[in-house]
Amino acid sequence: MPHQVSAREAVGRAARQAPNAWRVLALLAVANLLNFYDRTVPAIVVEPIKAEFGLTDLQIGLLSASFTVVYALAGIALGRLADRVARRKVMAWGLITWSLFTAAGGGAWSFASLLLFRIGVGVGEASYAPAANSLIADLFPAHKRSRAVAVFQFGLPLGLVLSFFTTGAIVEAFGSWRAPFVVAAIPGLLVGVALFFIREPERGAAEERATASTEVTRPIRALLRIPTLWWLVVSGIGLQVGAYAAATFLVPLFQRYFGMSLTAAAVNTGVAMGVSGVLGLLLGGASADRASRKSRRGRLLVAVVALAVAAPLTFWALSLPNTEPVLFLVVFSLGWLLQFSFHTSALPTVSDVVEPRLRSTAIALFFAAFYLLGGAFGPIVAGALSDHYAATATEIPPGLTAEAVGLHDSLLVLVPASLLVAALGMLGAARTVDRDHRDATPAHDAPGTSGEDPGADTSTGWSDMATFPFRNDGAAAVVTGAASGIGAATALELARRGANLALVDIAEDGLIEVAAQARDLGVRVSTHAVDITDVAAVAALADAVAAEHGGAHVLVNSAGVSLLGYFEQLTLEEFRWLLDVNLWGTIAVTKTFLPLLMAQPAAHISNLSSAYGLIAPAGRAPYATSKFAVRGFTESLLHELEDTGVSVSVVFPGGVKTQIALKARVAAAVPPERAAAAARAQTEKYRTTPEEAARVIVDGIAARKPRVLVGNDARMLDRLARVAPVRYWKAIRGAMAASTDTTDRRDAVAEEKVSH
Secondary structure, three states: OHHHOOHHHHHHHHOOOOOOHHHHHHHHHHHHHHHHHHHHHHHHOHHHHHHHHOOOHHHHHHHHHHHHHHHHHHHHHHHHHHOOOOHHHHHHHHHHHHHHHHHHHOOOOOHHHHHHHHHHHHHHHHOHHHHHHHHHHHHOOHHHHHHHHHHHHOHHHHHHHHHHHHHHHHHHHHOOOOHHHHHHHHHHHHHHHHHOOOOOOOOOOOOOOOOOOOOOOOHHHHHHOOHHHHHHHHHHHHHHHHHHHHHHHHHHHHHHOOOOOHHHHHHHHHHHHHHHHHHHHHHHHHHHHHHHOOOOOHHHHHHHHHHHHHHHHHHHHHHOOOOOHHHHHHHHHHHHHHHOHHHHHHHHHHHHHOOHHHHHHHHHHHHHHHHHHHHOHHHHHHHHHHHHHHHHOOOOOOOOOHHHHHHHHHHHHHHHHHHHHHHHHHHHHHHHHHHHHHHOOOOOOOOOOOOOOOOOOOOOOOOOOOOOOOOOOOOEEEEEOOOOHHHHHHHHHHHHOOOEEEEEEOOHHHHHHHHHHHHOOOOOEEEEEOOOOOHHHHHHHHHHHHHHHOOEEEEEEOOOOOEEOOHHHOOHHHHHHHHHHHHHHHHHHHHHHHHHHHOOOOEEEEEEOOHHHOOOOOOOHHHHHHHHHHHHHHHHHHHHOOOOOEEEEEEEEOOEOOOOOOOOEEOOOOOHHHHHHHHHHHHHOOOEOHHHHHHHHHHHHHOOOOEEEEOHHHHHHHHHHHHOOOOHHHHHHHHHHHHHOOOOHHHHHHHHHHHO
């Protein structure tokens, strides 16, 4: 039977990480290290270059800016090339090219010749990042990409550390600023050859859903329509202005302002910009991936907070006097550590909102925009400000020169402000990323683009894949409790988003009515009158769904009942009846359908707990017991399935305007009038409609949120339970008494107060 696919088989089908992913990533990281090592050498030997060729700080800024401009412009063409040909060849030839031009820089005979050679390095390095980031996105699935990008980006701080720690020593050993350029080129040639031999995965191989295979017409225009990319560019411009200014002038700052030698200045800069980067990428990658499991915007919000804190830290550091070099190093390093969250958040987000066919181009366009408008201008602006402040300095502290004061004041203005702009850009991207991700997820190639019959029916069952993220071959969304209330509303919301439905409930009349409404929305619907507490009936249900729909992509366990009465008023049989439906039914349906779900490239389970799975009020012991248990079961299942294609949500609805309270079973020992009064009081407090709840639930499924709170009351109770996990009942007892108390105790208390 289809639903008997083993878990092992299902996991194997869902797994998308390439078998050689970590080996390839290690080689890419080494090449990236050489990228930043070679790029940093000129910044370390600024002072001897400036002295030999008689340059100003503005000319030094132009030397860095020319590299950046060429890097950005060449990257667009080379990114398009990497989307069309083997990425390993683009990277390998690029690395060999920039290594040869780096060596040539050591033979420069004038400022103009050095400028020309650095332009050649820029062309070679421009080939690397777009192709490498595109390749990483195909090596690792989405939920592992921040960590993979963090490992790749280790090349940035490690390259800086090695360059800052060794360049000064190489200069002193050879007695010339030219030697590091030649030494840096040798390992690049060797790694460039190694890149020719890596094995690439297919484009889109790590995606959880189908990707189109045809070439995109007008790719630049398609990318410019993505709002998230615009916001990331704004963030990148801000970041790169400060980053390139600091990379170009931090060594001179240590020399001029703090009076250090070239070697000492280089080592301190290596700590501030390199060692801090290793820690920043480790923390940023782990934090971003953890946050992305809750929502795609989560990894961006991590960067927002980190960049917003980095700005005042760098301002504090640059405000310190020249007598505090150690404190400067510590504070600046902390700020610089946090700014590395940009890399672990922005680059994976590009892959989230751009389809695989365009990722190299997108990365190249992304880099070009923020390098041209940020990285290129950062050193120029910093150099110009430095020359200006030096020329206009009136109060120069003892032991300092006008050049030292000018450079210090330039970085004090520029670096913190750039980090604040970066934070604002990330915040804008966080607001648009979910929508752009949905828009970047096509259901399938257009008819005729992959060799199929142009006249064939290519419908996959999801009429709007931009709204619903699961790849589908006609399989169904299975909804229990679908005859009424939240279950019925959720089923219809799924239908509006194009899902075929398998509707399950014990009430057949209600199923028929909901099915008719769903069919009017143009989807295929089957109805199944099943008692979910009957294991044999549930097994037959799975067989029926597999036979009629070919599988299941979504399971919503919404079926549930309520029972009014204090624990002392209940019988064990009544208590067990509720647990059988609310808890055992959820477990049985999930267990039976799990193999069907795991057989899909991507699937989702959404189990309804309740606000009473957050708090446990008096008078609802059976219901709260079942909903806390559903919560625990679902959260455990979430952790067990986190490395598979099946995502899991636990839903906490607050008061939803359904009939569950009015139709609740009443314990035999509860006076009917008490039960009716409690049910009415509870229903009167409901504010959320079933349709509103359904939209939140299905949005949670689409975003793969592990935890979904429905309604302001649920959010309030969630916060209350966190703040006062033991005493919350005292805070809400008075407001809830009428809807929970089925005893005579309140009357007795009231009479006692009157008598006194």
